[in-house]
Amino acid sequence: MDFPHLFAPFAIRDMRLKNRIIMAPMESHLGNADGSVSKEAIAYYRERALGGVGMVVVEYTCVDGQEGFSSMAPQLRLDSPFYRSGHGKLAAAIQSGGARACVQLSHAGRQSRESVLGRQPVAPSAVPLKSLYLNAVPRALEADEIPHIVQRYADAAALAAQVGYDAVMLHGAHGYLLQQFLSPLVNRRDDDWGGDFERRLRFPLEVVKAVRAAIGNMPLLYRMSVSDFIEGGLTIEDGEAIAPRLCEAGVDAIDISCGSLDRVDVIVEPMSIDEGWRLPMARRIRAATGKPVICAGVIRRPEMAEAAIAAGDTDMVSLGRALLADPLWPNKARMGRTDDIRPCTSCNWCIKETGGNRGVSCAENPRCGHETDPPIDDFGQGLRAVVVGAGPGGIAASLLLDQAGFAVTLFEKRHGAGGNLITSATPPNKEKLFWYHDFLQRRLAASRVDLRLGVEATADHVDAERPDVVVVAAGSKLAPLALDGVGDVPVHPAFALLLGDVALPPSSPERPILIYGGGETGTETAEHLAKQGHHVLLVSRSDAALLARNAEPLYRMHLLQRLRANAAITVADHSAVTGIDGDAVILQSKGETRRQPAAALLLAHGLVPDTRIADALAHLPVPVVPIGDSVRVARIGEAVRDAYRCVQDLRRTINQPEAIAC
Ligand SMILES: Cc1cc2nc3c(=O)[nH]c(=O)nc-3n(C[C@H](O)[C@H](O)[C@H](O)COP(=O)(O)O)c2cc1C
Ligand code: SF4
Incomplete structure (x- = not known):
């Protein structure tokens, strides 16, 4: 066994777990609109139980359908016996998949919307919330309302016990109501429920005691933001003082999380945050409580999970997004x-895509949130497929078609596969994308796909393969740009630089590398070049505050902080590149035209779908399906999803020819 600590059994109270791997609670948005459990939610959770986790924690489940939903509603609920049967089926499905079943009980307090609740959100105090994701002005709870909310947690916990869950988790993290009472920034009361540390602690303690009384000997877990990471908010030292008190009141294990809606970047960490960064905090809480702890947050590789448990940092690891990407993570690690x-x-x-009525999804795993789809079987036996373009969408399509039994030929004009996955992964702090790149390469190498590198596919190449279906994943190209004049400033697309296809001359503060386009690619390219010792002038048509606005918001927050601190990067906003003159680029900046000496000009002003090959193949008498950036310039997730939908559509078409045209 490669990971003896990770796969050692463990017990919380009397509940025995077969290993140390917990599925983190994640809102799936697969429930029914009335908050009941759906068959899609059951299939989603069962697939992850079957993947080998020791315990599944079912997502945010609302204890109060009047005031407890978060802004992300509709959500699961367990605030009346009406919801019993669905949760009973869900718990049984998880257990029959081989895992323990736990449910997370929550009340959102101020982190909700009037438009969701039909009434003003409530909070310990009327402190407005202004965050990247939500603005809300709550009303302060009256003192006599608070015991009713305590009772709601207890009632929901009693229902959880009745329907057969093995354990209950209280959601005391991420800025929801339990944390709001603890926070000196949000709880400004001066009564029995707030004022000093003891009074702020009262509400969580009352909830824990009431829930303990409601569930008897069942294990009770508490997910806790052990630090707010905001000035004046809760710190890890507060966490060390709070956690033992919760345990004394009846909590059996603490699940370590961080943040609130004011710091979502420490809840669902962007790419730039290191693996296992919360482990030192987990170790401190473990020492302070003497109780088992579960550490969540960027636990990605079994090797690091094993090392963390072996070192005594944590007793268990909680995997969130890792299980969206691969439900079989535990079983694969065990083997x-x-x-x-x-x-x-x-x-x-997944954060962008999961919400409202859209189900959970993953950029790499298109089956995530669609577990009721039929598996891709061998419906393509005896058929031939051509895929043009070996970026992530083209590789995903090729692998799925191969899985379906097609004989697949994959054309790629470059001498390596990966396409825009390489351009996306190359800038600083994005190296995790190379994990996916390398994974796809391994999968491709292990498949039967006939990969033809260095071939720019033409209609003749495709025709010669006699395909039954063609998937065009040819990606995008630079949007047209008219540049006046001539000169000797080398001009390249920024993506060519990131692909490693161009070498740049030396630059200086007086003669920087000029990047035209303040979107994600331009901004990241600036950071990439600065790291290599270049001086960069980043020219953006919009305001500097809008740089990289197409980037994932949490990653962008960190990117812009780094950019502002980087002396090698200067930004010229409200500016356009209009031409080249000798050794300079012509800039129109805030109503003025000026010559800017430049060592090179990199273009990142925008991309448009490359439809050339799809147009050239339009005459073929077989389905020609463009996917990904060939249709609209978007992200890897859209391309992979397109690939999956295309193959699922083909399955239906081939199995029932009259049903759907691809
Ligand atoms: C789509 C999504 C939904 C989430 N919903 C919840 C939730 O319902 N309750 C909760 O405590 N945390 C929730 N989280 C946070 C995760 O449980 C986890 O703590 C976080 O993603 C960091 O861990 P990871 O790096 O393993 O994903 C959610 C995260 C994601 C990605
Ligand atoms: S969408 Fe991205 S962050 Fe979310 S689970 Fe998939 S790979 Fe991870």
């Missing part, structure tokens, strides 16, 4: 097949 784990890159596409 020593770590290279086979589809690696979560912390790209946070």
